[in-house]
Amino acid sequence: MDFRFTAEQQELREQARAFLDRRVPTADLARTVDSGDGWDVSSWGEIASLGWLGVSVEEADGGAGLSFLEEAILLEEFGRHLYPGPYLATIGMALPAVPGAQLGALVSGRMRWSTCMSDDAGLVANLQAVDRVVLEAGAELLVVEATGSPATSIDPSRRMGRLAPTVDREVLATGASARSLASAMRTRRLAALAAEAVGVAQQMLEWGLEHVREREQFGRKIGSYQAVSHPLVDSYVGIELARSLTYWAAWCISHDAVDRQRAAIAAYSAASEAAVFTCERVIQVHGGMGFIWESPLHRYYKRALWIQNFGGPARLHRAWLARDLIAGAAQTALETATPSDEGGSTP
Amino acid sequence: MELRDTEAEAEFRSRLRAWIAENLPPQLVGLGTRTEPLEPLRSWSRSLSQAGYVGLTWPSEFGGGGGAYALDAIVLEELARAQAPQHLGAIGIGMAGPTIMAYGTDSQKRRFLPRILSADEIWCQGFSEPGAGSDLASVRTRSERRGDHVVVSGQKVWSSYAHLADWCILVTLGDPMAPRYHGLNYLLVDMHSPGVEVRPLRQMTGDADFNEIFFTDVQVPAANLLGAEGEGWQVAMTTLLHERATLGFALTGLLDAALHRLLQLAAEDPAAAEPWLADIAREWIQLQGLKLTAQRSLGQLGVTGMPGPEGSVIKLGWSESTQRLTKLARTLLGPEAVLDDGFWHYQQLRSRANSIEAGTSEILRNIVAERVLGLPRSR
Numbered sequence: 001m002d003f004r005f006t007a008e009q010q011e012l013r014e015q016a017r018a019f020l021d022r023r024v025p026t027a028d029l030a031r032t033v034d035s036g037d038g039w040d041v042s043s044w045g046e047i048a049s050l051g052w053l054g055v056s057v058e059e060a061d062g063g064a065g066l067s068f069l070e071e072a073i074l075l076e077e078f079g080r081h082l083y084p085g086p087y088l089a090t091i092g093m094a095l096p097a098v099p100g101a102q103l104g105a106l107v108s109g110r111m112r113w114s115t116c117m118s119d120d121a122g123l124v125a126n127l128q129a130v131d132r133v134v135l136e137a138g139a140e141l142l143v144v145e146a147t148g149s150p151a152t153s154i155d156p157s158r159r160m161g162r163l164a165p166t167v168d169r170e171v172l173a174t175g176a177s178a179r180s181l182a183s184a185m186r187t188r189r190l191a192a193l194a195a196e197a198v199g200v201a202q203q204m205l206e207w208g209l210e211h212v213r214e215r216e217q218f219g220r221k222i223g224s225y226q227a228v229s230h231p232l233v234d235s236y237v238g239i240e241l242a243r244s245l246t247y248w249a250a251w252c253i254s255h256d257a258v259d260r261q262r263a264a265i266a267a268y269s270a271a272s273e274a275a276v277f278t279c280e281r282v283i284q285v286h287g288g289m290g291f292i293w294e295s296p297l298h299r300y301y302k303r304a305l306w307i308q309n310f311g312g313p314a315r316l317h318r319a320w321l322a323r324d325l326i327a328g329a330a331q332t333a334l335e336t337a338t339p340s341d342e343g344g345s346t347p
Numbered sequence: 348m349e350l351r352d353t354e355a356e357a358e359f360r361s362r363l364r365a366w367i368a369e370n371l372p373p374q375l376v377g378l379g380t381r382t383e384p385l386e387p388l389r390s391w392s393r394s395l396s397q398a399g400y401v402g403l404t405w406p407s408e409f410g411g412g413g414g415a416y417a418l419d420a421i422v423l424e425e426l427a428r429a430q431a432p433q434h435l436g437a438i439g440i441g442m443a444g445p446t447i448m449a450y451g452t453d454s455q456k457r458r459f460l461p462r463i464l465s466a467d468e469i470w471c472q473g474f475s476e477p478g479a480g481s482d483l484a485s486v487r488t489r490s491e492r493r494g495d496h497v498v499v500s501g502q503k504v505w506s507s508y509a510h511l512a513d514w515c516i517l518v519t520l521g522d523p524m525a526p527r528y529h530g531l532n533y534l535l536v537d538m539h540s541p542g543v544e545v546r547p548l549r550q551m552t553g554d555a556d557f558n559e560i561f562f563t564d565v566q567v568p569a570a571n572l573l574g575a576e577g578e579g580w581q582v583a584m585t586t587l588l589h590e591r592a593t594l595g596f597a598l599t600g601l602l603d604a605a606l607h608r609l610l611q612l613a614a615e616d617p618a619a620a621e622p623w624l625a626d627i628a629r630e631w632i633q634l635q636g637l638k639l640t641a642q643r644s645l646g647q648l649g650v651t652g653m654p655g656p657e658g659s660v661i662k663l664g665w666s667e668s669t670q671r672l673t674k675l676a677r678t679l680l681g682p683e684a685v686l687d688d689g690f691w692h693y694q695q696l697r698s699r700a701n702s703i704e705a706g707t708s709e710i711l712r713n714i715v716a717e718r719v720l721g722l723p724r725s726r
Contacts, residue, residue: 001356001417002349003643009348069348209720223722226713233712236720237660241636248639251350266632318628325631326617326624329610 003247005073013073019050020081026296029082033157033299039084039129048109053091056254061103067254068188072195072246079199082296082303084157086126089114092192093125096184097134097141097172114146115185116163119312123151127161134172135163136182141172155306157299187264191249193311194267197275197304198246201239204275204300208232208282211289222285231281238274245270265321269314275304350642352421360421363400367429370394377690378432379601379697382511382556392435392466401440402464405448409460416645420596427600437597438508439463439470443516443535445589450533450574450582459514459535471512471538473503473560474583481710483518484580488562490519490532492569492576497521497534499542499565505704509545509558512538517562518583521576531579535571542566552696590705591658595641598665602634605669605694609676619679626675633668637661656718659711666701666708673698 005013023043024032032040047053055070057063064070071091078087090106094113098106105111112130116122124133127148135142144166153160173181209232212223222228249267252260279301283290290297308314352360372387382388395401403418405411412418434440444463447455462468479486488501499519509515515536522530536543542565547555574582613620613627620627644657673694677684680691702708716722 001352001420001642002646003639004646005348209722213722221723223716224725226709226716226725229716229720229722229725230709230712232720232722233663233715236715237664240640240657240660241633241664244639244643245632245636247348248350248635251348257350263635265628266635269629269632270636315625318626318632319624321631322613322620322624322628325610325628326613326620329607330614333611333614 003244009070009073012070013077015050016052016074016077017080019046020077020083024081024083026081029084029157029296029299030294033084037129038156038159041085041129043083044085044112045109047085047087048107052087053109054103054107055091056095057103057107061100062107063103068191069247069250069254072191072250075192075195076199076202076246079196079303080203082157082200082299084159086112086114086129088158088192088196089124089126089130092196093185093189094132094134096188097143097181099143099170099172102132115189117182117186117189122148122163124148124161124163125158125310127163128159133163134185135169136178139178140174141178141181143170143172144168153306154309155299155302157303158306183261187261188253190264190268190311190317191246191253193307194242194246194249194264194271197268197271197307198239198243200300200303200307201235201242201271201275201278204278204282204297204304205232205235205239207297208235208278208285211282212285228285232285235274235278235281238270238277242267242271242274262321262324265317268311269318269321272304272308272311272314276301276308279304356417356421359418360425363422363425364428366398366400367425367431370398371429371431375432377430377604380433380507380556381554382435382508383554385511388432388435389466391432395434396436396464396466401434401436401466402444405444405460405464409448409456410464411460420642420645423596423600424603427597427603430604433597434466435469435508435511436463436466438472438512438516439468439514441597442472442586442590443470443514446516446533446582446586447535447573449585452570454570455535455573468513469508469511470514470516471506471509471558471560472586473506473509473515473517473536474586475505476502477504481707483583484528484531486518486520486531488517488519489523490521490534490567492521495569496566497532497569497572499534499536499562499567501562503560503562504548505557506545506560507557509538509560510547510555514538515560516573516586518579521579525577528580529577531583532576533573533579533582534567535573536562536565536567537571540565540567550696551699552693587706588656588658591662595637595644595658595661595665598661599634599638599641602630602637602665602669602672605672605676606630606634608690609672609679612676612679616679616681619681623675623678626671630668630672630675633664637664637668640664656714659706659714660719662705663708663711663715666698669694669701670698 054063055066056068059065075092090113093115113132114124114126114130115134116124118136127146130146133144133146135144148161148164151160151162212228215222245267249263252263283297400422403412403414404416407413447459476486490497490499515538517534517536519532521532542563544561546559549555641661676691
């Protein structure tokens, strides 16, 4: 067992952070997000030329032949910078369903994707910024044009739209293969949301720490008061556990491990809650400054809330997980022998 | 990143699993950190040592296996999976041993380390005092140098295994005039010396697993100072870092065993469990998060040889999870929860100590705030 990222993976993270610091600086967020298209469309071509749209795509299709683990690193960094483009939609959600013939256009940045699963109520992330939508309709997975009406998102940095009914559709998969593809998409989406949430939470925690190290009241730095520092420690603990779970989920998905669905639920549950909790703690320790429009804090909070809602209530995911675990426990109780080792990756 | 066992790890794990199945007496299953029945526990501890499953990462010159830290983690996981009781030499193995390796003279290492590994000598810890709990630097137990001996007088408390122990890692005040943190000594004390008296403390569980220790003019050879005179604080900090680091896997192991029981309880009466499903899964998620985080910090230990402060994070998360999980189990028991079932009632009471022992949650939060997050000192 070895939980370390490779030198290449660490380099990818540093490269992404440097690019995003320069290209998506916090100071520009309000200007970019609150007007026009809501994102800088020209950034997409640059992301494509950095190779980040083809990370897990096979080399034969123009990709780098790496895995979701590398994509999770990028998703975390995009989350940390609140990148408003459709990276989560295209890579974190739609990619497993994109037909081979259209991968080239995706990798080169000419075509962007999003998804609409049966429980999304017709709402599509980044609808106006993408070209195609993978639509789950009954027992079928379809590809449709990204047309519909804008809907006001709770997170202005992640615009939403309501998909228009369309007759122009391409059938991707039906029956069992549609079910299995949709399940893979759901697992990937949860893990991708978890990675974004870890990035959001980490950035917020760092801002909170910077503030309480400097801000003085009653003649002392407020970070020296335990009523201020201990909730930030709880945030840190929550983020670190969520981070471990997220990397585990990403690893499981990239290795097609039997635990991938459990791991993705665990990561999403922990990370989405850690992100909201951290945002709320950090806003609190900023006092009145944490509540004003000009501060970036509310933008991160809105993304955390969006993640918490878009991925579906964590309590429901956990209830499913518990039924699965309890069924497993009942099974083990029946078997007197030790449980089989089917190459699972539960730590 | 590779989150499966390597081939060698998998083989090690399966050999160990078979060994445990063959050697763990059923009467010891689920005992946790209790110290009764003593003789079977003693022979279980010895057989673990003889089979080579203790001190796997210690240098071979002291009888260790010279192996990677990952092997220790596997041993702790598998022992927990089998609900095996804690090794009676846990304090020697996890705390005294690593500290002696870090600060000991050659003759101290040769004298003490092999007997820790062989389970021939049991260790206890003399840190806390009635007036020095979280504030360890304010210990009042005195040690005075007289020729080639130091003479120790004072009182220690909350000392697990002291009633069985042969040796004690003891923190004393050597120089009351020295500035705070500079007057402490760290001694290796023979518990069979004249003037050492151990009195058991009965806990709210009814068990008496830990003790008070009274020292009255106890003569300790000066050769049993660990580290330099006055350097006791640094030596003690090394002990505590190791305590929380190796503790990580043992703790998640205990939580794993409790979670396993919780799931079985839920499986026996799924209807009763229905309203609590999301809460049950939360503890499973928390456990996986703690285990994985312990693995992540193991990478650090492998690089520097010294545990990082992540151990505090795991201890903090573990104690809270154990306490929540126990309450959950008692909810699932329904009306039966008013009866002492021999496990959950014990857990409910025992888990209250989890956020006090080995660093209170408040102190651990201070440690993380100051040493990990770089926040200003709170005092």
